Amino acid sequence: MPNATEPRDGVGHYTSVAGINYQNYLLILHQILKPKRYFEIGTLSGGTLKLASCASISVDPRFQISSDVLGSKPACHFFQCGSDLFFSENDPSQILGGPIDLAFLDGMHLFEFLLRDFANTESKCRSNSIIAMHDTLPPDVWMTSRNPNDPRRQQSQQPGWWTGDVWKIIPALKRYRPDLRITVLDCPPTGLTLVTNLNPNDRTIVESYAEIVETFSRTDLDEQLFDDFWNEVDVTSSNNLKDYFNISSMFWL
Ligand SMILES: C[S@@+](CC[C@H](N)C(=O)[O-])C[C@H]1O[C@@H](n2cnc3c(N)ncnc32)[C@H](O)[C@@H]1O
Numbered sequence: 099m100p101n102a103t104e105p106r107d108g109v110g111h112y113t114s115v116a117g118i119n120y121q122n123y124l125l126i127l128h129q130i131l132k133p134k135r136y137f138e139i140g141t142l143s144g145g146t147l148k149l150a151s152c153a154s155i156s157v158d159p160r161f162q163i164s165s166d167v168l169g170s171k172p173a174c175h176f177f178q179c180g181s182d183l184f185f186s187e188n189d190p191s192q193i194l195g196g197p198i199d200l201a202f203l204d205g206m207h208l209f210e211f212l213l214r215d216f217a218n219t220e221s222k223c224r225s226n227s228i229i230a231m232h233d234t235l236p237p238d239v240w241m242t243s244r245n246p247n248d249p250r251r252q253q254s255q256q257p258g259w260w261t262g263d264v265w266k267i268i269p270a271l272k273r274y275r276p277d278l279r280i281t282v283l284d285c286p287p288t289g290l291t292l293v294t295n296l297n298p299n300d301r302t303i304v305e306s307y308a309e310i311v312e313t314f315s316r317t318d319l320d321e322q323l324f325d326d327f328w329n330e331v332d333v334t335s336s337n338n339l340k341d342y343f344n345i346s347s348m349f350w351l
Contacts, residue, residue: 110238110255111328117284117336120232124202124290125149126339127228133199137190137222139181139215140204140232141167147174153194157184157205181205185218197224197298204232207262208244209270210311216267216293217303223296233261234268235282235289235333239324250319261288266314269327274302274310283336290336 118126128136128149136150141158144167153173159180168174175193177184191197201223203215212231219229236242240254241261251257268291271278279295303310317323 112237112255114328114333115235115237115284115286115289117286118339120283120285120287120290121145121149123283123285123336123339124230127200127230131200131228135191135194135196135199137194137198137201137219138204139184139202139219140206146202146204150200152199155190155193157181181211181215181218185214189222190219191222197227198222199227201227201229202232203229207233207246207260207264208315209263209266210315212264212267213270213303213307213310216271217307220296220300220303221298223298225296225298226294227296229293229296231264231267231291231293233264233288234291235284235331236261236265237288239319239321241288242319242324244315244318248319256287259287263315263318265289265324265327267291268331270310270314274306275300281334282331284333285336 124146128151134152136152136154138147138154139157141147141156141161143162143164147154147156148165148167148169151170154171155175157177157179159178161176161178177188198219201219203212203219205211205215216229223229238254240251241256241259242263242265243251244263246260251260268280268282271280277295277297278293281292283290283292
């Protein structure tokens with residue numbers, strides 16, 4: 099898998115985000131790891147919620163469920179609200195009867211929202227839970243605007259895709275939480291990142307929140323910063339799932 103070091107060529111890094119589609123990869127995780135407790139922020143029509151067959155929580159301020167997302171789940175709890183409100187009023191580990199095994203964060207596509215979603219979710223996990231985050235490897239800078247109505251999005255090769263600036267979660271976690279094990283996958287269309295070696299008691303993000311947000315949220319469509327990110331990020335091929343991720347050490351049961 100290329101380490102995405104190719105120079106900007108006007109078409110971005112699309113060829114570097116060409117592994118297993120993110121939903122297919124999440125399905126593989128469900129099938130191999132068999133989580134008992136699944137937590138999702140950002141469900142929309144349910145394309146990722148339907149992949150889970152265990153007890154689940156789904157949080158979204160505006161559900162647009164369009165298919166059978168329940169499947170064989172023994173329980174599925176829907177919270178039609180923003181994730182901040184959800185966490186202020188609920189404890190997902192109490193609802194699910196234990197710590198979250200697998201989480202997928204795909205809610206509001208702004209860095210500071212994902213940062214809060216990550217910290218809140220981690221506090222309800224155990225160390226070898228996995229937190230998956232979507233849109234963390236956008237192939238071009240124009241889809242990363244903080245404002246979804248930014249006209250510069252038209253310069254993207256895919257002007258219909260909006261990832262926002264959640265990609266910044268990777269450099270932010272690497273800087274502030276070097277203890278985490280972070281795997282950035284080349285899952286199309288816009289990347290999937292898995293985080294484990296979690297610490298539900300860690301307070302770094304909460305205590306440094308203002309500093310982290312000030313550092314990472316003030317930039318928008320900074321091409322140099324985005325190029326630096328692509329030059330530094332260590333991209334893992336999703337096709338090498340078993341080799342790289344060492345699934346055997348992740349078994350929970
Ligand atoms: C990209 S869609 C999710 C797609 C879905 N995970 C999938 O892959 O099929 C993003 C969703 O996040 C929801 N969302 C927006 N702001 C949110 C927030 N503050 N908390 C939770 N969800 C939010 C939107 O309503 C939208 O349904």
